[in-house]
Amino acid sequence: MTTIxxxxxxxxxxxxxxKVLMKSGYILHHAxxxxxxxxxxxxxxxxxxxxxxxxxxxDGKVVALQMSHFLSARSSMIVAFTAETGAKAKRLALAxxxxxxxxxxxxxxxxxxxxxxxxxxxDNNRVHP
Numbered sequence: 001m002t003t004i005x006x007x008x009x010x011x012x013x014x015x016x017x018x019k020v021l022m023k024s025g026y027i028l029h030h031a032x033x034x035x036x037x038x039x040x041x042x043x044x045x046x047x048x049x050x051x052x053x054x055x056x057x058x059d060g061k062v063v064a065l066q067m068s069h070f071l072s073a074r075s076s077m078i079v080a081f082t083a084e085t086g087a088k089a090k091r092l093a094l095a096x097x098x099x100x101x102x103x104x105x106x107x108x109x110x111x112x113x114x115x116x117x118x119x120x121x122x123d124n125n126r127v128h129p
Contacts, residue, residue: 002119003027005046007037007063008081009056013104017050017111024112026119034058041067047122048115050081050102053093061096068097077122 004021008014009032021028029044031037034055041049049067053060064078071078079100080093090101100118 034063053082
Protein backbone atom coordinates (compact mmCIF):
# COMPACT_ATOMS: atom_id res chain seq x y z
CA MET A 1 0.00 0.00 0.00
CA THR A 2 1.26 3.48 -0.90
CA THR A 3 2.38 5.75 1.92
CA ILE A 4 2.08 9.50 1.45
CA UNK A 5 3.45 12.17 3.76
CA UNK A 6 1.74 15.55 3.63
CA UNK A 7 3.66 18.45 5.17
CA UNK A 8 1.08 21.21 5.37
CA UNK A 9 0.39 23.84 8.04
CA UNK A 10 -3.10 24.79 6.78
CA UNK A 11 -5.38 22.38 8.64
CA UNK A 12 -8.30 22.92 6.23
CA UNK A 13 -6.15 22.04 3.21
CA UNK A 14 -4.64 19.08 5.08
CA UNK A 15 -8.06 17.67 5.99
CA UNK A 16 -9.26 18.00 2.41
CA UNK A 17 -6.21 16.17 1.06
CA UNK A 18 -6.55 13.54 3.75
CA LYS A 19 -10.21 12.95 2.93
CA VAL A 20 -9.59 12.71 -0.81
CA LEU A 21 -6.53 10.46 -0.63
CA MET A 22 -7.75 8.12 2.10
CA LYS A 23 -10.92 7.56 0.06
CA SER A 24 -8.62 6.48 -2.77
CA GLY A 25 -6.91 3.90 -0.54
CA TYR A 26 -3.65 5.65 0.31
CA ILE A 27 -2.05 5.66 3.75
CA LEU A 28 -1.60 9.33 4.62
CA HIS A 29 0.53 10.82 7.38
CA HIS A 30 0.37 14.52 8.17
CA ALA A 31 2.94 16.90 9.61
CA UNK A 32 2.09 20.54 10.24
CA UNK A 33 5.68 21.80 10.46
CA UNK A 34 8.86 21.28 8.50
CA UNK A 35 10.73 19.78 11.45
CA UNK A 36 7.93 17.30 12.13
CA UNK A 37 7.84 16.46 8.42
CA UNK A 38 11.55 15.79 8.27
CA UNK A 39 11.33 13.48 11.28
CA UNK A 40 8.39 11.57 9.78
CA UNK A 41 10.12 11.31 6.40
CA UNK A 42 13.17 9.74 8.09
CA UNK A 43 10.97 7.33 10.02
CA UNK A 44 8.45 6.37 7.32
CA UNK A 45 10.48 6.57 4.09
CA UNK A 46 7.20 7.42 2.30
CA UNK A 47 6.53 6.73 -1.35
CA UNK A 48 5.40 10.30 -1.96
CA UNK A 49 5.93 13.53 -0.02
CA UNK A 50 3.72 16.57 -0.61
CA UNK A 51 5.49 19.54 0.95
CA UNK A 52 4.02 23.01 1.33
CA UNK A 53 6.58 25.65 0.43
CA UNK A 54 5.22 28.13 2.98
CA UNK A 55 5.69 26.38 6.32
CA UNK A 56 5.78 28.27 9.64
CA UNK A 57 9.09 26.98 10.98
CA UNK A 58 11.29 26.11 7.99
CA ASP A 59 11.01 27.19 4.39
CA GLY A 60 9.44 24.31 2.45
CA LYS A 61 12.19 24.50 -0.15
CA VAL A 62 14.76 23.86 2.58
CA VAL A 63 12.67 20.93 3.84
CA ALA A 64 12.54 19.51 0.30
CA LEU A 65 16.29 19.96 -0.15
CA GLN A 66 17.06 18.19 3.13
CA MET A 67 14.70 15.33 2.28
CA SER A 68 16.25 14.96 -1.17
CA HIS A 69 19.52 14.08 0.57
CA PHE A 70 18.12 11.12 2.50
CA LEU A 71 15.14 9.92 0.45
CA SER A 72 16.17 7.89 -2.57
CA ALA A 73 14.78 9.26 -5.84
CA ARG A 74 14.12 5.66 -6.82
CA SER A 75 11.92 4.93 -3.84
CA SER A 76 10.37 8.32 -2.98
CA MET A 77 9.12 11.39 -4.81
CA ILE A 78 9.06 14.88 -3.32
CA VAL A 79 6.39 17.19 -4.73
CA ALA A 80 5.95 20.87 -3.95
CA PHE A 81 2.38 21.45 -2.76
CA THR A 82 1.81 25.15 -2.62
CA ALA A 83 -0.36 28.17 -3.27
CA GLU A 84 2.59 29.72 -5.09
CA THR A 85 2.09 29.66 -8.85
CA GLY A 86 4.05 30.40 -11.95
CA ALA A 87 7.15 29.20 -13.71
CA LYS A 88 9.55 30.84 -11.24
CA ALA A 89 7.98 29.04 -8.23
CA LYS A 90 8.11 25.74 -10.10
CA ARG A 91 11.76 26.23 -11.12
CA LEU A 92 12.69 27.03 -7.51
CA ALA A 93 10.89 23.93 -6.23
CA LEU A 94 12.67 21.73 -8.77
CA ALA A 95 16.02 23.34 -7.90
CA UNK A 96 15.47 22.45 -4.25
CA UNK A 97 14.92 18.75 -4.88
CA UNK A 98 11.23 18.47 -5.74
CA UNK A 99 10.45 16.26 -8.71
CA UNK A 100 7.08 17.89 -9.42
CA UNK A 101 4.81 20.75 -8.44
CA UNK A 102 1.11 20.89 -7.49
CA UNK A 103 -0.68 24.20 -7.04
CA UNK A 104 -3.37 24.73 -4.41
CA UNK A 105 -6.28 24.80 -4.17
CA UNK A 106 -6.75 21.29 -5.51
CA UNK A 107 -9.49 20.04 -7.79
CA UNK A 108 -10.86 17.19 -5.67
CA UNK A 109 -12.03 15.28 -8.75
CA UNK A 110 -8.69 15.42 -10.59
CA UNK A 111 -6.37 15.21 -7.56
CA UNK A 112 -6.59 11.41 -7.00
CA UNK A 113 -5.65 10.74 -10.63
CA UNK A 114 -2.73 13.15 -10.42
CA UNK A 115 -1.49 11.41 -7.28
CA UNK A 116 -1.93 8.01 -8.96
CA UNK A 117 0.26 9.18 -11.85
CA UNK A 118 2.97 10.38 -9.45
CA UNK A 119 2.85 7.10 -7.51
CA UNK A 120 3.09 5.15 -10.78
CA UNK A 121 6.25 7.10 -11.61
CA UNK A 122 7.77 6.10 -8.27
CA ASP A 123 6.73 2.48 -8.80
CA ASN A 124 8.25 2.46 -12.30
CA ASN A 125 11.51 3.84 -10.94
CA ARG A 126 11.68 0.98 -8.46
CA VAL A 127 11.21 -1.61 -11.18
CA HIS A 128 13.60 0.03 -13.66
CA PRO A 129 16.53 1.57 -11.78
